[in-house]
Amino acid sequence: MAIPHPREVQMAVVQWLDERYPFTKAINEAMYQRVPNFANAFYYCFGGMVFVLIVLQLVTGILLAIYYVPDARGNPAAAYTSVLFIQNSVYLGWLIRGVHFWGANILIIMVLLHMARVYWTGSYRAPRELNWMVGVIMLLLVLVLALSGYLLPWDTKAYFATEVTIKIAGSAPPAFLGAFIKQVLQGGPVVGPPTLQIFFTAHVFLLPALIVLLMYVHFRFIRAHGIAEPM
């Protein structure tokens, strides 16, 4: 039997898939969408860069979670020593943690640039109001992610920055609501091990899940609306 050329094998696979799902058609539609020439301006790519950075944060975050220990008991706490371990002992730990750290900073800059662009060109106008609102909520989520991630190394500056944040959140009126918020965020009367557990859960499970969900909604809206006309 003659060995088939790889191209023929590929064509056979594509044909097999096409008989079960309009595969080629879907790819052609997805990839061959016409894009207006004005969308080539550099400031139209900030959103794409935010997406890339969030994916990078998810990947490096999952990797860091392999070695991170969310335990704040004792001094030095296991959380603190595990971050030192990542930074100093794990192979390329400095790289993964460094990319996560700087990626977070650049992510915030890119989110703000993207938002400024959308505002400046009036891209939030009808029919895109809902997508603007989804975006503003995601901005809030990104900031809360940055805030909760700041506590995780459990060093002195993280501890006191979080104490101030919780104090501010706890000053919300009426008094019983502020007290409730403070008690729930802190998980007790002071910032301590339960606080780290709560911030860790938010940073690792709750907020990433929410932001991925909202990103999906955001992109569905973009696909439905198309690129906004130039200002």
Add this chain to the structure above:
Amino acid sequence: MADAATPRSTRRTFLGWGMAIIITSLTVSGILPILVFLWPPPPKGQTKGPLTIALDTPIDQLSDGQAVKFTAPASPNSAFIMADGGGDNAPGDLAFGGFVVMNQGKVQVLAINCSHLGCSVALNEGAKSFDCPCHGSRFHIDGTVLRGPAAYPLSHLTWKQGQDASTIEVDGLTLGF
């Protein structure tokens, strides 16, 4: 079928190849550091050395065909290193327990792990055998197989007599966690 590689657009083909090369190099340069990161770094506080074990029954009081069970110290967390093995066990594998066996005047120290799938075998005093609770393997008191599914004898531990008859020193590993 005609030659399908008919040129369509040189610029786009160039872009396509350029992108394929960049995407491939991105994937490789992204995955390589991840694999390096995942490789566990050398453990701190992990040391090899003899572990001193106190036996429930001193060796000189063991009658022929009798065995006494012992376990690896929990503090610091340690395990024994097998000297030989077959099946699920291999030389260098770790065991968290073992038996000191008196067999026809000779003292042997066996690891607790069944050579089939690694369950801890139990001493059957009546039959003078080691029975595996998982799949029914049975070993003679000297470690040899009496009944399958195990195909290899129990592993030995490297040991020497301690200060008195009720202590032995077994080669092991302090795990460091």
Add this chain to the structure above:
Amino acid sequence: MSEEDLGKEGPGALSAPREIPLVEVDSHAGHTLEPEWKRLPIGPDSILYPVLVGIALFPMLMGDAGHHLADDMPDDETHPFFPDHFWPYPVIIMTMMVILGLFAWFVQKNLQLEQSADPRAVTIPRPDWYFLFLFQFIKLGPELLMSIIIPTIAFIGLLVWPFIDAVGGPRAARRLGWKRWPVPGRNIYTGTGFVVFLAIIALLELWALAGPNFCLPWFTGSVCGA
């Protein structure tokens, strides 16, 4: 016509009838490729097709595109998403990864930890740069107003901004005698407002960055940086 003419290139070269590659399809309905003008430069027969499939999975997951502005535009004012619009992105991703790697390598100072958290330690708390302007803002007035009420109002205002703009804009335009209410980039009010807003944020940030020894007079007394 000689043999030489066949090998000639450029104008005057002989164009031999070229066989058009055909995908052999059997009777399955729907299994026809798009017309040539819509064909990708990388078709199902190309060695690069799996790469294309990988890239296409994302827009496919995002669902059908609606009626687009580009559909009503002449062809020379639009271009296909792939590869003409897509190609900068791999370059951007690569650049970004290289920049992040270099940052991680050379600027490890920012990642150094202080001592393990100790509630008894005495330090001046200072947030990261993206909250520093808020930190400074809080010092400028009564705590409840500055730390809760104004940020909340600002956030809600941002959230519903499209509606404020859609309702208030045309009214303002009518009063000004304008024909329509332009987008912020071309609007003296919303555009300037945005720049002023950014300038205030930047000034607060700089004020905080100037440090605790840099104090300016304020209505509530002298206020220093962080």
